[in-house]
Amino acid sequence: xxxVVGAIIALSVVGFVVFVMAKGFGTDxxxxxxxxxxxxxxxxxxxxxxxxxxxxxxxxxxxxxxxNFWATWCGPCKYEQPVLDLASRQFKDVVFIGIVFEDxxxxxxxxxxxxxxxxxxxxxxxxxxxxxxxxxxVPETYFINRxxxxxxxxxxxxxxxxxxAEQVRExx
Numbered sequence: 001x002x003x004v005v006g007a008i009i010a011l012s013v014v015g016f017v018v019f020v021m022a023k024g025f026g027t028d029x030x031x032x033x034x035x036x037x038x039x040x041x042x043x044x045x046x047x048x049x050x051x052x053x054x055x056x057x058x059x060x061x062x063x064x065x066x067x068n069f070w071a072t073w074c075g076p077c078k079y080e081q082p083v084l085d086l087a088s089r090q091f092k093d094v095v096f097i098g099i100v101f102e103d104x105x106x107x108x109x110x111x112x113x114x115x116x117x118x119x120x121x122x123x124x125x126x127x128x129x130x131x132x133x134x135x136x137x138v139p140e141t142y143f144i145n146r147x148x149x150x151x152x153x154x155x156x157x158x159x160x161x162x163x164x165a166e167q168v169r170e171x172x
Contacts, residue, residue, distance in 0.1 A: 034134075034152075034153045035134075036133070036134060036150050036153070037150055037151070037152065037153070038149060038150070038151075039149065039150060040148050040149060040150075041057060041065070041067075041133075041142070041144045041148050041149070041150050042057075042129070042132035042133060043056065043057050043058060044056065044057050044124075044128075044129045044132065045057075046099070046122045046123060046124050046129060047122060047123045047125075048120065048121070048122060048123075049100070049105070049108060049109060049112060049121040049122060049123050050112070050120060050121060055097075055120065055122060057148075060095045061148065062146055063093070063094070063095050063146060064093065064094045064095070064143075064144065064145055064146055064168075064171040064172055065094070065095045065096075065097060065144040065171075066084075066087075066094055066095070066096050066097070066141060066142070066143055066144070066168060066171075067097045067098075067099060067133070067141070067142040067144065068084055068096070068097070068098050068099070068139060068140070068141045068142075069098075069099050069100075069101045069130055069133070069135045069138050069139065069140045069141075070098055070099075070100065070101060070138050070139050071100060071101050071102055071103040071138050072100075072103050072107045072108055072110075072111040073103060073107075074138045074139060076138075076139055076156075076157035077138055077139045077157065079157050079159060080139055080157035080158045080159060081115065081117065083158045083159065083160070083161050083164050084096065084098070084117075084119070084158070084164070085117055085118055085119075086161050087161065087164050087165060087168055088118050088119040089118060090165065091165075091168050091172075093172065094168055094171070094172070095119075095120070096119035096120065097119065097120050097121070097122060098117070098119065098120070098121040098122070099121075099122045099123075099124050099129055099130070100121065100122065100123050100124060101124065101127060101130050101135060101138045102127060102130075102138075105123050105125070108121070108123065134153075136155070137155070139155075139156075139157050140153065140154070140155050141153070141154040141158070141167075142154075143167055143168070143170060143171045144171065145171045146171075151170055151171050152167065152170065154167065
């Protein structure tokens with residue numbers, strides 16, 4: 001009787017492991033449930049880093065927008081920066097915005113001066129915009145269509161300019 005119970009338990013455990021593994025294969029490991037897809041992008045007004053003043057998301061009403069949350073201490077953010085720079089030059093009808101996450105203004109200004117990145121960068125000192133967007137880490141990129149609706153969120157660094165361009169085309 002003990003052998004039968006032991007065999008049933010062992011088969012149950014093996015069956016459970018097989019089931020869990022089968023459910024996990026074939027899915028994108030970077031895909032996470034995103035409850036804001038299809039909803040209006042949260043409004044914000046925060047400080048510019050490229051010059052004096054503030055910018056509001058509403059300043060770009062009617063235009064597609066790509067928002068990338070990043071930080072100078074983030075290695076993957078630096079890795080994807082050339083891809084974002086290239087796309088911002090390629091897609092003139094799209095507004096590219098970098099929002100600094102959990103970093104200092106001084107570090108960010110120096111990094112931007114050294115790299116010469118061509119698009120708008122904003123400073124979110126208390127991470128209120130990041131919280132509104134549900135940012136869990138960096139880099140995270142949000143694609144917003146002309147109607148101000150979040151179409152997609154990408155939570156991994158882009159390293160392929162072609163893949164990034166395909167994502168941008170979805171909001172055009």
